[in-house]
Amino acid sequence: MSQKTLEDFPAFRLTRLSRGETSPDGLTAFELDGEFDRIVKPAGEITWFWLLIGERDAVCAQWKSFGEDTRDATLVAHEKEFPEMTGKTLYYLSPGWDPVNIWMVLDKQWGWEHVRFQAVDAVAETYQANGVSLVDGREVRTWTKLQRADKRTLTERYAPAAEQTSLSSGEQQVIPGG
Numbered sequence: 001m002s003q004k005t006l007e008d009f010p011a012f013r014l015t016r017l018s019r020g021e022t023s024p025d026g027l028t029a030f031e032l033d034g035e036f037d038r039i040v041k042p043a044g045e046i047t048w049f050w051l052l053i054g055e056r057d058a059v060c061a062q063w064k065s066f067g068e069d070t071r072d073a074t075l076v077a078h079e080k081e082f083p084e085m086t087g088k089t090l091y092y093l094s095p096g097w098d099p100v101n102i103w104m105v106l107d108k109q110w111g112w113e114h115v116r117f118q119a120v121d122a123v124a125e126t127y128q129a130n131g132v133s134l135v136d137g138r139e140v141r142t143w144t145k146l147q148r149a150d151k152r153t154l155t156e157r158y159a160p161a162a163e164q165t166s167l168s169s170g171e172q173q174v175i176p177g178g
Contacts, residue, residue, distance in 0.1 A: 004105060006052060010092040011037040012073070014085050020076075027078040031064065032090075036071040040092055050093035051077070053085070058099035121149035122178030126161050126171045135160050149174055 013034050020029035032051075048062045059077045066073040093099060104110055125145045133140045142161040147154070 006091050006106065009052065009102075010040045012040075012051060012075075012090045012092055013037070014088055014090060017082065017084065017086050019082075023078070026080055028080065028082070030077045030079060030082040032061065032075040032077065034073065034075075034090075036073060036092065039071055040073075041066060043094065046095050049095050050097070050099050051075070052091040052093055052099055052102065053083075053088075056103060058093070059090075119177035120152075122146045122175045123149050124173045124175050124178065133160075146175075146178060 012032075013036075014032055015035065016031075016033040018031045018033075020031055022028040042063050048060055050058050051061050052058050059079060059082070061075045061077045064074040064076045093102060123146070125147075127143055127145065129141055129143055138160075140160040142163070144159050144161045146157040146159070
């Protein structure tokens with residue numbers, strides 16, 4: 001698998017940058033007109049996303065308008081300043097990501113490699129706690145402890161048991177791929 005680069009992300013070529021009004025908190029509305037190298041549209045009700053600028057800078061932008069069958073778009077970014085970038089390429093990153101995560105993966109010195117993780121069986125053990133905990137507004141007395149069935153590591157995870165009444169403490173169950 002080849003190493004990812006910024007060029008793997010949707011690219012927005014900025015053709016016009018205009019400065020709008022500045023709010024009392026010091027942020028200026030910058031309007032960015034340009035064209036994406038592929039069709040990119042808002043996902044549902046989320047209207048913001050990141051534009052990566054080079055390898056270590058980013059700006060949060062919002063959709064103002066976009067062509068239904070084209071790649072043309074007008075974006076707005078509220079920033080204190082915005083560098084003159086007309087003619088430059090900015091890279092689109094959906095709101096589910098944080099720019100710093102992308103920069104870490106792109107950094108060749110980090111030595112990232114593609115690895116496929118396999119699920120292993122787990123042993124679930126239920127037990128009664130000495131007291132009552134409040135989790136998401138419900139009382140929890142019975143907990144489930146999860147451990148690897150092959151005991152290669154001693155990592156344990158704890159979660160409220162799905163059933164809070166009928167399980168007896170110490171009950172164990174193997175969960176395939178758990």
